[in-house]
């Protein structure tokens with residue numbers, strides 16, 4: 001069970017033990033992190049699970065996948081090279097300590 005930290009736009013940190021078989025979006029929804037609703041159910045079609053991966057983690061997590069994830073992020077406010085859709089981040093034990101920051105608005 002990797003420990004994952006979500007940081008809200010106002011700097012509040014939410015730290016949880018995540019199920020290593022779930023996505024970062026599913027973990028956020030399960031723990032009711034405000035601002036990540038998972039409206040599309042995790043098929044990269046709503047963009048409201050946009051997160052910025054902490055710079056130290058980007059190499060391990062990897063950039064947004066080409067195709068539907070990158071296309072959705074291109075339409076998302078505040079998208080940067082550190083952006084990922086939390087629903088496309090499949091958690092595993094090696095993600096212990098992962099830090100995800102949330103933008104001000106989720107669309």
Ligand code: FES
Nearest residue numbers: 040044047049087
């Ligand atoms: S939950 Fe909709 S894009 Fe991730």
